[in-house]
Amino acid sequence: MNRIQKLFQKKKDNILSIFITAGFPNIDSLPTILEALEESGVDMVEIGIPFSDPTADGPAIQYSNNVAIHNGMTLPHLFAQLKDIRKKISIPLVLMGYLNPPMQYGFDKFIDDAVACGIDGIILPDLPLDEYVISYQEKFNKNGLSNIFLITPQTSDLRIQTIDKESNGFIYVVSTNTITGGKVDFEDTQKEYFSRVKNLQLNNPALVGFGIRDKATFDIAAKYLNGAIIGTAFIKHIEAHPTRIKDAVKEFIEAIR
Amino acid sequence: MEYQVDKRGFYGPYGGAYIPEMLHQNIEYLQQNYLDIINSEDFINEMNALLKDYVGRPTPLYFAKRLSQKYGYKIYLKREDLCHTGAHKVNNTIGQILLAKRLGKTRIIAETGAGQHGVATATVCALMDMKCIVYMGEVDIERQAPNVKRMRMLGAEVRPATSGSKTLKDATNEAMRDWIGNPNDTHYIIGSVVGPHPFPDMVARFQSIISEEIRWQLKEKEGKELPDYVMACVGGGSNAAGAFYHFLDEQTVKLIAVEAAGHGIHSGMSAATTILGKPGVLHGSKTLFMQTTDGQVVEPHSISAGLDYPGIGPIHAWLFESGRAQFMSATDDEALEAVMELSRLEGIIPALESAHALAKLKEINAPADSIVVVNLSGRGDKDLDTYIREFKNL
Numbered sequence: 001m002n003r004i005q006k007l008f009q010k011k012k013d014n015i016l017s018i019f020i021t022a023g024f025p026n027i028d029s030l031p032t033i034l035e036a037l038e039e040s041g042v043d044m045v046e047i048g049i050p051f052s053d054p055t056a057d058g059p060a061i062q063y064s065n066n067v068a069i070h071n072g073m074t075l076p077h078l079f080a081q082l083k084d085i086r087k088k089i090s091i092p093l094v095l096m097g098y099l100n101p102p103m104q105y106g107f108d109k110f111i112d113d114a115v116a117c118g119i120d121g122i123i124l125p126d127l128p129l130d131e132y133v134i135s136y137q138e139k140f141n142k143n144g145l146s147n148i149f150l151i152t153p154q155t156s157d158l159r160i161q162t163i164d165k166e167s168n169g170f171i172y173v174v175s176t177n178t179i180t181g182g183k184v185d186f187e188d189t190q191k192e193y194f195s196r197v198k199n200l201q202l203n204n205p206a207l208v209g210f211g212i213r214d215k216a217t218f219d220i221a222a223k224y225l226n227g228a229i230i231g232t233a234f235i236k237h238i239e240a241h242p243t244r245i246k247d248a249v250k251e252f253i254e255a256i257r
Numbered sequence: 258m259e260y261q262v263d264k265r266g267f268y269g270p271y272g273g274a275y276i277p278e279m280l281h282q283n284i285e286y287l288q289q290n291y292l293d294i295i296n297s298e299d300f301i302n303e304m305n306a307l308l309k310d311y312v313g314r315p316t317p318l319y320f321a322k323r324l325s326q327k328y329g330y331k332i333y334l335k336r337e338d339l340c341h342t343g344a345h346k347v348n349n350t351i352g353q354i355l356l357a358k359r360l361g362k363t364r365i366i367a368e369t370g371a372g373q374h375g376v377a378t379a380t381v382c383a384l385m386d387m388k389c390i391v392y393m394g395e396v397d398i399e400r401q402a403p404n405v406k407r408m409r410m411l412g413a414e415v416r417p418a419t420s421g422s423k424t425l426k427d428a429t430n431e432a433m434r435d436w437i438g439n440p441n442d443t444h445y446i447i448g449s450v451v452g453p454h455p456f457p458d459m460v461a462r463f464q465s466i467i468s469e470e471i472r473w474q475l476k477e478k479e480g481k482e483l484p485d486y487v488m489a490c491v492g493g494g495s496n497a498a499g500a501f502y503h504f505l506d507e508q509t510v511k512l513i514a515v516e517a518a519g520h521g522i523h524s525g526m527s528a529a530t531t532i533l534g535k536p537g538v539l540h541g542s543k544t545l546f547m548q549t550t551d552g553q554v555v556e557p558h559s560i561s562a563g564l565d566y567p568g569i570g571p572i573h574a575w576l577f578e579s580g581r582a583q584f585m586s587a588t589d590d591e592a593l594e595a596v597m598e599l600s601r602l603e604g605i606i607p608a609l610e611s612a613h614a615l616a617k618l619k620e621i622n623a624p625a626d627s628i629v630v631v632n633l634s635g636r637g638d639k640d641l642d643t644y645i646r647e648f649k650n651l
């Protein structure tokens with residue numbers, strides 16, 4: 001059982017996961033941020049692999065990607081940075097990014113190196129479900145790695161159930177039809193959608209992402225599903241406090257919890 | 258060898274639909290229904306009527322006598338520059354707007370580089386009374402200013418793409434982001450044979466009218482349907498795909514695709530994808546594009562905004578890899594020379610993009626009297642500012 005599965009075994013509510021782009025704001029910020037997040041009681045972290053053309057991301061995460069690439073963040077560099085991370089960090093860690101950088105790195109090597117660093121899950125939004133099942137699932141399973149899929153308000157019940165069947169970590173419930181950082185109101189449409197997902201009684205836990213920005217939006221998501229993921233709002237907060245990252249992380253998490 | 262798309266949306270190893278879940282429903286619906294829609298009788302009738310009376314098809318296949326004398330081949334120009342709006346792009350937008358109507362969509366988005374696809378999209382949106390938003394890189398907005406004004410005259414909103422290199426690839430990113438945010442009422446009219454399946458195949462089919470006409474027109478003029486060479490420039494590759502389409506399985510017809518070499522292939526300012534690119538995933542499909550060893554997209558350069566794209570459509574990646582098409586490249590300077598040559602020899606001012614194909618007439622080393630068809634994808638009106646700047650003695 002990997003750390004994601006263990007986490008959800010003992011905790012089912014108010015799961016808070018944070019997304020941070022590796023190499024942002026500085027090339028070596030990630031280990032500091034991870035430590036501060038764990039100390040603040042965050043349940044899980046998604047580490048973004050920067051890409052030059054992040055088509056599903058809004059301006060804040062686009063900017064963090066550009067800064068990270070400019071800072072020199074690459075997959076070899078990221079794995080070097082994460083090599084000994086498990087000596088310090090025990091919460092689940094997930095790598096999230098677009099397919100092309102891992103493809104160029106060599107997909108098998110990417111998986112091997114991620115596992116060697118103690119990574120528990122992978123999110124590749126542009127990896128098609130059928131290609132995952134045909135080409136990669138066996139390798140993920142052998143290594144105890146969870147592949148995490150997205151669903152959106154447009155995803156049919158049938159497809160959600162198929163995705164649930166092929167998942168073994170959690171399901172990433174995209175809150176609305178938007179890119180990251182979009183303004184989401186979390187009114188009736190979202191609530192109905194979260195209820196619909198909840199009523200499907202999936203095998204996997206479900207976390208809401210996109211548009212979660214403060215305690216109020218986190219609480220709505222956590223009321224319906226197992227918790228939520230915060231990306232853009234966290235990145236903006238870090239960006240605003242580049243010289244006191246550790247404290248900035250703690251402030252941000254305290255305000256949510 | 259199979260050069261057409263297979264059932265899974267691939268050309269050999271290239272193509273597919275590498276899209277985030279947010280686009281899944283629209284793409285899957287298109288995949289399952291596009292062939293039925295575009296092959297239906299009522300669709301074909303409506304499209305053909307518009308292509309004839311509105312676009313002005315068939316476009317002439319013109320025997321370029323003085324150009325032929327100069328090179329020693331029989332050179333025919335397929336006059337896509339005479340299409341309404343000035344380029345081949347409208348063949349695709351007519352098809353896609355009719356599709357969008359049948360999908361019940363009311364809002365159209367598009368990306369544009371040279372502005373030709375943007376103009377062609379704005380045009381059909383005016384015709385069909387649809388809301389139209391065109392994403393265009395900030396850099397391109399400047400270098401293709403007249404086309405920006407044309408789009409606005411046609412009622413479209415032009416939104417600048419300010420990320421990355423601020424050119425075509427960034428406009429494409431912005432259009433995809435828009436579609437993610439507006440999946441219900443919006444259809445994305447992609448302007449070339451790029452993007453997730455079924456776009457590359459759909460756009461190729463709408464452009465295939467070019468080679469369909471070349472065949473019967475050549476039969477009328479030369480008594481045979483098959484030329485020895487077909488040449489076309491490649492940005493994303495839609496005019497080339499259309500010019501090659503009905504010759505793909507005719508092995509005697511040599512297909513020549515010309516990419517933009519910018520300041521020179523290895524100058525760091527180039528868009529010669531087949532030489533500088535590697536396979537990867539960009540804009541929803543697996544294809545060849547220029548990238549760093551880390552998989553970050555490299556910003557291309559070409560004097561022609563329509564060829565200033567880091568990749569090529571998956572069909573071309575496959576035509577290149579399988580050897581079915583020969584890929585060449587022309588520099589900015591060679592293209593400019595070809596612009597002037599055609600202007601002076603034939604009285605036709607070509608688009609900068611099309612001039613890249615013309616520029617390689619000097620290098621194909623065809624036997625004397627070979628029949629060479631060059632797809633003249635567009636006219637030069639939109640490039641007049643560039644020509645005024647580059648040709649100092651005008």
Ligand SMILES: Cc1ncc(COP(=O)(O)O)c(C=O)c1O
Nearest residue numbers: 373492493494495496563610635
């Ligand atoms: C006249 C003309 N030719 C060619 C192109 C390149 O596109 P494609 O390779 O899809 O034909 C463009 C694009 O804007 C164009 O305007």
